[in-house]
Amino acid sequence: xxxxxxxxxxxxxxxxxxxxxxxxxxxxxxxxxxxxxxxxxxxxxxxxxxxxxxxxxxxxxxxxxxxxxxxxxxxxxxxxxxxxxxxxxxxxxxxxxxxxxxxxxxxxxxxxxxxxxxxxxxxxxxxxxxxxxxxxxxxxxxxxxxxxxxxxxxxxxxxxxxxxxxxxxxxxxxxxxxxxxxxxxxxxxxxxxxxxxxxxxxxxxxxxxxxxxxxxxxxxxxxxxxxxxxxxxxxxxxxxxxxxx
Ligand code: NAI
Numbered sequence: 001x002x003x004x005x006x007x008x009x010x011x012x013x014x015x016x017x018x019x020x021x022x023x024x025x026x027x028x029x030x031x032x033x034x035x036x037x038x039x040x041x042x043x044x045x046x047x048x049x050x051x052x053x054x055x056x057x058x059x060x061x062x063x064x065x066x067x068x069x070x071x072x073x074x075x076x077x078x079x080x081x082x083x084x085x086x087x088x089x090x091x092x093x094x095x096x097x098x099x100x101x102x103x104x105x106x107x108x109x110x111x112x113x114x115x116x117x118x119x120x121x122x123x124x125x126x127x128x129x130x131x132x133x134x135x136x137x138x139x140x141x142x143x144x145x146x147x148x149x150x151x152x153x154x155x156x157x158x159x160x161x162x163x164x165x166x167x168x169x170x171x172x173x174x175x176x177x178x179x180x181x182x183x184x185x186x187x188x189x190x191x192x193x194x195x196x197x198x199x200x201x202x203x204x205x206x207x208x209x210x211x212x213x214x215x216x217x218x219x220x221x222x223x224x225x226x227x228x229x230x231x232x233x234x235x236x237x238x239x240x241x242x243x244x245x
Contacts, residue, residue: 003076005029007059007117008086010037012186016213017083020221022048029072031057051076059086059113069120079124081224084117085136089188092147092195103150110154118165130173132224135162137178139243159235166233175232177223182239184211209240
């Protein structure tokens with residue numbers, strides 16, 4: 001694992017993943033829409049003694065993603081590990097009131113963004129015959145959640161894309177897996193909780209069940225490492241067992 005790419009690397013899970021990958025010895029490129037957060041993560045990677053590169057990039061824009069992947073490989077070297085992680089939550093609203101424009105943006109970022117990341121990184125990895133990718137889905141990829149039409153639909157899409165990509169690379173030394181986190185303490189969950197508090201739309205098990213970004217980052221790092229060399233196409237829940245029942 002020498003050069004890693006993390007999308008949404010300015011946010012909670014992405015930042016923890018970038019820092020964990022640096023601690024494991026990778027140089028890390030960070031893509032995010034938020035330049036302030038991205039720069040902060042880059043500084044943390046450098047503090048860990050590794051090279052960092054932040055590029056302000058919208059993952060839902062094919063031209064920007066192609067250019068960013070190009071630049072990362074030019075400046076840091078071949079990408080061997082990719083955390084395809086950026087995502088947004090949208091709003092909490094019953095489906096019959098769910099705004100069309102919010103649904104469209106969720107499809108653009110959470111579904112098309114993950115597709116574009118896979119497309120541009122796999123185009124580099126496939127000729128080299130090696131590399132590992134982890135898509136950040138959610139437990140919302142395998143269950144319904146009241147009030148979250150856009151989020152749940154797009155996280156199901158992330159799991160579908162993971163399975164297609166895993167089959168496309170089957171028989172090579174490339175692997176594509178997904179993590180399915182339950183609620184994790186980040187800006188995103190605070191936004192959803194605040195909205196749910198207002199609308200009464202979502203009920204959660206309680207703050208004690210929330211994970212920390214590092215809990216997810218550790219699993220992403222494992223799945224990106226050679227220790228997981230026989231794991232391909234997996235949907236790996238990171239939720240303290242909340243979806244088992
Ligand atoms: P976050 O909001 O802290 O981080 C998301 C990051 O993605 C932010 O830095 C944001 O600027 C960036 N981003 C958003 N749209 C972007 C775009 N178009 N292009 C580039 N960057 C963009 O949220 P968190 O929780 O760290 O989320 C990371 C991933 O984990 C997301 O895919 C989310 O759906 C997933 N997830 C989060 C859970 C949680 O409870 N926090 C649970 C399950 C999954």
